[in-house]
Amino acid sequence: MDWIFKEGQPIYTQIIAQLKIKIANGTYKPGEKLPSVRELALAAAVNPNTMQRALAEMERECLIFAERTNGRFVTEGGEVLDNLKRTLAEEFIGDLFQNLKKIGLDNEEIIAAVNQWAKEEQ
Amino acid sequence: MDWIFKEGQPIYTQIIAQLKIKIANGTYKPGEKLPSVRELALAAAVNPNTMQRALAEMERECLIFAERTNGRFVTEGGEVLDNLKRTLAEEFIGDLFQNLKKIGLDNEEIIAAVNQWAKEEQ
DNA sequence: GCTATTGTACTAAGTAGTTAATACAACAAT
DNA sequence: ATTGTTGTATTAACTACTTAGTACAATAGC
Numbered sequence A, B: 001m002d003w004i005f006k007e008g009q010p011i012y013t014q015i016i017a018q019l020k021i022k023i024a025n026g027t028y029k030p031g032e033k034l035p036s037v038r039e040l041a042l043a044a045a046v047n048p049n050t051m052q053r054a055l056a057e058m059e060r061e062c063l064i065f066a067e068r069t070n071g072r073f074v075t076e077g078g079e080v081l082d083n084l085k086r087t088l089a090e091e092f093i094g095d096l097f098q099n100l101k102k103i104g105l106d107n108e109e110i111i112a113a114v115n116q117w118a119k120e121e122q
Numbered sequence C: 001g002c003t004a005t006t007g008t009a010c011t012a013a014g015t016a017g018t019t020a021a022t023a024c025a026a027c028a029a030t
Numbered sequence D: 001a002t003t004g005t006t007g008t009a010t011t012a013a014c015t016a017c018t019t020a021g022t023a024c025a026a027t028a029g030c
Helices: A011-024 A037-043 A048-060 A078-102 A107-120 B011-024 B037-043 B048-060 B078-102 B107-120
Strands: A064-067 A071-074 B064-067 B071-074
Touching: A011 A048, A011 A078, A011 B078, A037 A048, A048 A064, A078 A107, A078 B011, A078 B078, A078 B107, A107 B078, A107 B107, B011 B048, B011 B078, B037 B048, B048 B064, B078 B107
Parallel strands: none
Antiparallel strands: A064 A071, B064 B071
16 A cells, blocks of 8 residues: 555655655654655655655654654654644545535535445445 | 635646536536636636646546537536536545545544534534 | 765756647637 | 637747756764
């Protein structure tokens, strides 16, 4: 399930989204050392510059931090991870409501559709 | 609420997504004539070429069709619109489950989160 | 102290998306 | 028949993203 990129969206933004998920689900835990830029780039089959750009962006968001010649680490502190999970979930759910409302569904219909989806699919 | 574009994704793909929603919610009804390429481009504050590209793509999907010098029309036939609405809704909901499962929520938790969101927000 | 690995920076080239400007053919409206 | 509007095509220029290649400073590990 690792490192699949779609067309129509910059790779570096997709890397950020997928890395956030990996942090949120514990693949990379707070305080843990990340693979090096070059390793990550190799694993994602992406140019090191592209991976570097994604990582630099996540540093600006304080999700990870770099130690000059030692490597990169996931930021520690329980709030960070909890905030990330909550923010991601709210983004996903908010987008769903926004989109479904645009095509004419109200709150009840949305909840019904989500329930039905959970039963029928997978 | 018309024609807002985000960064990080080609404009023509965002035009397609928003036009699909406009067809799905009845802004443009089956059989109805669409504004001309130039009008749409003006309304969306976008170059005519970009609008043309989005419209051409939607023709390939048979959602609209062009009459050489008369204009563009929404494809008629109830199935088309129903299929569109169902496809859009399934895409949105499917993405939600996929994303939330990645950060560790199961079906029950997802449904709970959606219910809570519907109560609390807006 | 040496070495390998780390993050970081830079330049050049290629590709895709966007805009601008222009042009043409077909036909509805007059 | 003429005119204006339609979809469509083409060319050029600009920007953003991506890749390739190279290089450097800092330091952990030995």
